[in-house]
Amino acid sequence: MVSSTVEADVESVLASATADGEESLLVVNPSRETIEAIVSAGIDDETSGVPDVRLLVEERTIKDATDGFLLASKAAALVDRRELTIRTPESDLSTTLLVSTDRVAALVEATDGIGVLSTTDEAFRESVGDAYRARFADAADYRLRTPALDRVRETMDEALGEEPRADFEAMLEAIDGTDLAERLDAVAVALLVAAKHGVLLYDLSKWGEDVGIASKATFSRTKTDLEDHGVIDTEKVPIDVGRPRLRLQLGTDRLRDRSIEGLASAAAELLE
Template sequence: MVSNLLETDLENILEDAFAETEGELLVVDPSAETVEAIVEAGIESDTLPELCLLADEDVLKDVMDDFLIASKAADLVEGGSLSLRVLSTDADNALFVSADRVVALVSTGGRVAALSSDDAEFVEEVFSTYRDAFEEAEEYRLRTPAISRVRETMTEEIGDATREDFDDVLASMETARGNGDGLDEVTVSLLVAAKNDVLLYDISKWGEDVGIASKATFSRTKTRLEDLGLIDTEKVPIDVGRPRLRLKLGDDRLKDASVDQLADVVQSALN
């Protein structure tokens, strides 16, 4: 039996698990909190093993509804360091399983215990069981684009200033969920576009091309923000066809706010 850990959060446990694992690390039946922590730690880690995450479908759907997490997870998936699959049955505990160690996570009273074993026969049996289960499980497909691709294409097609504002607003937010009640990635994209006088056509075409949302979704969200007085539009004539709309900030509170305050101002207005 190797040393066990008792921590106040998952960060140190994940750091230890990543550092101690060579090859694959199977993560079985993690909680939503654990999935989020794995994605955040994975983005920051320089010693990331190949993560094979086998999780409840409802947990994955709930976590990946947040653009802030899903876009980072998509980066890890595209980079080949994370695979997501759907667990068909519950495990007794959340497990981290490598070829030479099994760790069970037990959470209680705001603390996390990592109970670990390196018994060769036991580890081999558990690893084999869940490796087979992972191979047979259905892949969980992310619909969210990778955050690195979002940033790269926004810089290329919309401009550095808008992309920097986009990053700053996201950094000020705890979640970005597309539930219609708060700020999501479409709302943030339109706000920073309005701050930088970008055409609605340009930001919505970029958003559809990169996979954030359809042009129709951008248009509906623009109308909602306009009805609330948060953004304005002005017509820009073009050589052929109908004039296009330039986005502008409409609320004086937004015009006066720093970039990292935009989210709070808009959330207040939405409420």
């Protein structure tokens, strides 16, 4: 017998799927929205009872889902914590499934929510579950190239200070999923926050390259672009030996004394 329910969104589906205290969940052929919901739930300290998740996902889907720095960094953190495993199969996937110890459910998107179809046929559940567990075992690990959020937080605190790090993360969260994210990537956000706090360009670019966000050359090119548009400015700071270092500053009074979201919005306007 097949049973069906309709949930309002992906988050509700995942909550229902893990309500029985499952320690591990295999998610087959998840959509971008499902991946985002899984990562958000896993990284949220206030969300309890989230199981370890194994994703069997086509490469083009996971590439698209982790195209943005913030989600990719969160996913990488979950991988480092061994709470998320991402693998890509050799052949295409056709059905979106949730597979746990005693449940196999298919997800069907509908106009009024997400349909969840499950069966009480134990033999069928075991057959399907075993088949997809085997496909997961044979699939290749997917390597995220974005640095893990935990490492970004720790190293940025040490290299630049807790306040710049907190503002960096807050700005990424504020612009995530908005048009602002199209104009301000992680490097631009880091430079903007560094200018707000008067950080040296050398310290920022060295940290960014060491942690794996971007090369020093990329930071330098983006700094020049922001400077040309009046978003940031620099002042020379003498040092004992060698060329003076550059201290980053906000480029105009209209950027000062703004909220993090307001600063991002005003900077994006100058870049138009």
